[in-house]
Amino acid sequence: MAGSKSESRSAKTENKPSLFANIYLFSYNFIQVFGWSYLLYQLVNHYTSGRTTDTLWNEVRLTVIIFQNAAVLEILNVAIGIVKSNLMLTTFQVFSRVMVVCGILLATPTAPLSPGLPLALLAWSVTEVIRYLYYALNIVGLVPYVLIWCRYTFFIALYPIGITGELLCMYAAQKFVGETQLWSVSLPNKYNFTFSYHYLIIYIMLLYIPLFPQLYLHMFGQRKKIIGTPQSAKAKSS
Numbered sequence: 001m002a003g004s005k006s007e008s009r010s011a012k013t014e015n016k017p018s019l020f021a022n023i024y025l026f027s028y029n030f031i032q033v034f035g036w037s038y039l040l041y042q043l044v045n046h047y048t049s050g051r052t053t054d055t056l057w058n059e060v061r062l063t064v065i066i067f068q069n070a071a072v073l074e075i076l077n078v079a080i081g082i083v084k085s086n087l088m089l090t091t092f093q094v095f096s097r098v099m100v101v102c103g104i105l106l107a108t109p110t111a112p113l114s115p116g117l118p119l120a121l122l123a124w125s126v127t128e129v130i131r132y133l134y135y136a137l138n139i140v141g142l143v144p145y146v147l148i149w150c151r152y153t154f155f156i157a158l159y160p161i162g163i164t165g166e167l168l169c170m171y172a173a174q175k176f177v178g179e180t181q182l183w184s185v186s187l188p189n190k191y192n193f194t195f196s197y198h199y200l201i202i203y204i205m206l207l208y209i210p211l212f213p214q215l216y217l218h219m220f221g222q223r224k225k226i227i228g229t230p231q232s233a234k235a236k237s238s
Helices: 002-015 019-048 053-069 072-079 087-105 116-139 145-151 155-180 197-226 230-237
Strands: none
Touching: 019 053, 019 116, 053 087, 053 116, 072 087, 087 116, 087 155, 087 197, 116 145, 116 155, 155 197
16 A cells, blocks of 8 residues: 555646746746736737727737737647647647637738637737636646636627637628638649638638637536536635
8 A cells, every 4th residue: 555655645646747837837928918918018008099990900910910929839738748738629629729819810911800800819819818817827726716716707798709700800801812812722733732811711610610609608617616506606705
């Protein structure tokens, strides 16, 4: 029995990230908190200054490119085992956003003019400030209950808002792509290969129909697991 307990303690120690990994993860998450907070500031300042959506993308483009594409590191973190999470789910969540930024907003002139852009940016920035702050403070064991509550409650409104914004941007982009045949390959050609970026965008939009409810319900399941019922949440906060 003593040997099995020793092996169990050894296994738990091996599963814990090293000091270097914790420093890296804390730094990464803290930088992301800064980046998404700055984007939220840019978004609010843009509209409170009386400007319109027509000029929003030019103002926030660099910030979005840097900090959204930096999220690709999360896939690597899970793949090498320093973060315990579902690799497929993490990959889908990251690349769906990267697709919107690089394949939709940067690729077409119509998507940045969509009313979906401010919706997506608002949902993304608030969600990511909370999420990355939660991750950073969790590493040092200093997560206040109010932050836990925000992380597992704000998604109820922010997730549908973000999805709506992304789909509106995609819809605005696919019209342009369909007219210009952007990044599409038609037959005949020497490779005997055909590809329609227009249809790919439509296919991705359709994927939201089965995937969104699953991810949304998954978050509700996580909320129930972490926060519990309203009665238990009150008990925890008191």
